[in-house]
Amino acid sequence: MSTAPQETGFDHSLAFLSDPYRYISSRCRELGSDLFETRILLQPAICMSGPEAAAVFYDPERFQRAGAAPEPLQATLFGKGGVQGLDGAAHRERKALFMKVVEPERVAALAGFVASEWWSAARRWQDEDRVILYQEVVQLLTRAVCTWAYVPLAEDEVDKRSRQMARLFDEAANSGAGHLRSRYARRRLEKWLARLVGDIRDGRYAVPRGCAAEAVANHVDADAQLLPVEIAAVELLNVLRPTVAVAVFIVFAAHALHAHPECRERLGGDDPDYEDAFVQEVRRCYPFFPAVAARVRVDFDWAGVHFPEGRLVLLDLYGSNRDPRVWEAPDEFRPERFLDRTPGAFDFMPQGGAEPYGNHRCPGEGIAVTLMKQAVGFLVRHLGYQVPMQDLRLDLSRLPALPCDGFILSDVRVLE
Ligand code: HEM
Secondary structure (H helix, E strand, O other): OOOOOOOOOOOHHHHHHOOOOOOOHHHHHHHHOOOEEEEOOEEEEEEEHHHHHHHOOOOOOEEOOOOOOOOOHHHHHOOOOHHHHHHHHHHHHHHHHHHHHHOHHHHHHHHHHHHHHHHHHHHOOOOEEEEEEEHHHHHHHHHHHHHHHHOOOOOOHHHHHHHHHHHHHHHOOOOOHHHHHHHHHHHHHHHHHHHHHHHHHHHOOOOOOOHHHHHHHHOOOOOEOOOOOOHHHHHHHHHHHHHHHHHHHHHHHHHHHHOOOOHHHHHOOOOOHHHHHHHHHHHOOOEEEEEEEEEEOOEEEOOEEEEOOOOOOEEEOOOHHHHOOOOOOOOOOOOHOOOOOOOOOOOOOOEEOOOOOOOOOOOOOEEEEEEHHHHHHHHHHHHHEEOOOEEEEEEEOOOOOEOOOOOEEEEEEEEO
């Protein structure tokens, strides 16, 4: 018999969507429980928060991802047939592709391309009255990741492709026109990349071994078959799209630098441990990915609650990263907390929990952390700028909750 607190009412999808980052943790607090039962997406669901719940959620014996992601997210953010919806051996096989693409030397090569994009963008910004950092970083990351991945991108395509890329993560959860734009962007991008995969396989476009485009085009799954071109396009986009999305974290880092000038001073001192701690605190505090979804694989009981096979379960990432049982003064921005603490697999989950090889944790944490540190170093050491009057509030009803004006810089000067 289930003893989880229940939310009454027909459906709570709107409540979730209007406050996606705090919906689960605030209900858990009100109900005095790490989990509660509700109805979301017109079906019964269990929402959970905190490290103990996360350890259960990431047990592959108990949960599966097949059938978990709602169609509107598959048609925009994730794509259909990609690694996110696989389980067991099929997942491990596919995940190996991503783990190879993000090996440290590959990440270092990506950072090299991103560095030169920062310099040329910043020199251009000196001639502008003001620039919107978010838009600029989306563009510079699109250029760099395409160069790195060997995805050809002509200069006159940069604007279009970077907008399409951003629409996948920036407008997916939008109601109405934004969501439709996001769906359309995915169709265009997948078509573009499917053509590229075909060209690589047919020898019309030569790529070096090991680059992302080659690794995806020539990846063979457990059945010893190449991926269907449509799925290969989804997986190549699974490398490009989230790398461009690091722009969101970079804007959050710029926001944190502005909001906490004492950190900026310390970051100028060339202390790599502090730089790392600062970036981790940005990832812990700022609202990017609210929650992840899975379905119960086989019936089980936990914490006195019955989890029936097939039940939709949501794990709170944002709230778990601010769980007061784990984090002292969780709402305060304190990079120092990371100086003497290595976070565990289930208490710090900005990009998912558990471990990435055999589970669904994000393979791109090395990319995110490296590009964030590089951006912070550039902003602190090589860029003079003002942050003019603007709306710096984070809109927590939006996914992701970027600063309302995209973080505007003015009076940009390059400090060589
Ligand atoms: C999965 C967040 C960057 C590739 C995930 C998950 C989250 C996440 C929350 C789901 C974890 C789960 O289902 O349990 C982020 C954030 C990023 C980021 C906030 C910052 C921009 C990257 C990068 C890559 C990447 C740079 C490039 C390789 C993926 C893939 C998955 C994934 C392929 C699916 C993994 C699987 O299902 O096994 N990410 N990610 N992500 N991420 Fe990231």
